[in-house]
Amino acid sequence: MTEITKVKDDIQHLNNQLISYYSSFQRLSEEYLKIRTNSQEINIKQKREDIRDATSNGSLVWKVENFTQKWNDARSGRQISIESPLFYSSPTGYKMCARLHMYGDADAHGTHMSMFLVLLKGEYDAILTWPFNFRVTFCLFDQTGQGYHIVDSFDPDTTSPSV
Template sequence: MALALLPPQEVETAFYNIRASENNKVKQELRQLFLYFENQWLTNTPVEMWNVHGCEQRTNNTCEVDAQSERQTSIYSPPFYSSPTGYKMRVRLYLNGYGNARRTHMSLFFVLMQSEYDVILKFPFNYKVTFCLYDQTPAQRHIIDSFRPDIKSNSFQRPRSEMNIASGIPKFCPLSVIQQEDNVYVRDDTMFIKIRVNFDDMPKTLLPYALCLNPGLPLHVRQEMVEKEAKRRKKAG
């Protein structure tokens, strides 16, 4: 009744304001829904792509620190989950190597982290972990290496503190490969490292194919492509 008594122009303005307010509310709800599903996507894949920035500066700084104090510095990836209620993990990178590999190789290690879901998960952690250093050219000569957890090691038991002791591949890649000028693994001072936890027991022969697929494709599309490739190879064999 109150609106009916307003001049037509004010009624139109009031209606427009109400509609604009509702549109903003809908947009906000859609944005929140998008962020929710985006987060579910990120936590529901056992594959994590890590872009490491400032490689040249980090390498130089690490060399200076090493020369002065013999301390071995490292970089941690952001934490990620194997699924929304799965294992929490991260990667530890020594750009100038660790232990016996120091100053000769780049070292990559896998770290199990404590999470709120550990009580319902299976331990010791016993899934093969694969690291892939991306060749950033169409040649796709990625450097790929894997390891299986030592289930007797404390590194793969249920975490009792924030992080377990890192375990992995000390001699992942020779420093001569990533430190040479115009190498294909460090471009614009950035390298890309993919981490894949092999929950599906993918055959070793299929790993290079799977890791060379376009990372921009949705996970389910890449999984379908791997399955088709596996069937093709089986028929051909």
């Protein structure tokens, strides 16, 4: 085999590899576009669900479904907390949810339920006043019909290191 023939064979081999790499690149590009499109569709769907579930008047009515099962899950440690649907303080306000530790949190563990207001990153954060410093009222409505409702209001601790 002459030197020229060897070079021609090497060129042909490299050309075949290049075609194979290009084909793989095309296939991966198409897969990436499909994944990106699916991801965008999922994000849009999630935003629609967030908007559908969210109220924007600063109020949340949250009925905890399957209470007994969730209570048992909390007691066993399988799921220590659950979160409410999203809601907003106003149409362009703070985005938040409630978090319920059914079997208590920290010092209340095993003796009381613990409820928290969770501030979430929202699209209007840049125009809102920080830190959040508005009175919050929780109302726990007795479902037994005996009227043992619990209502408690508090002002946030703006110096709290909670994140």
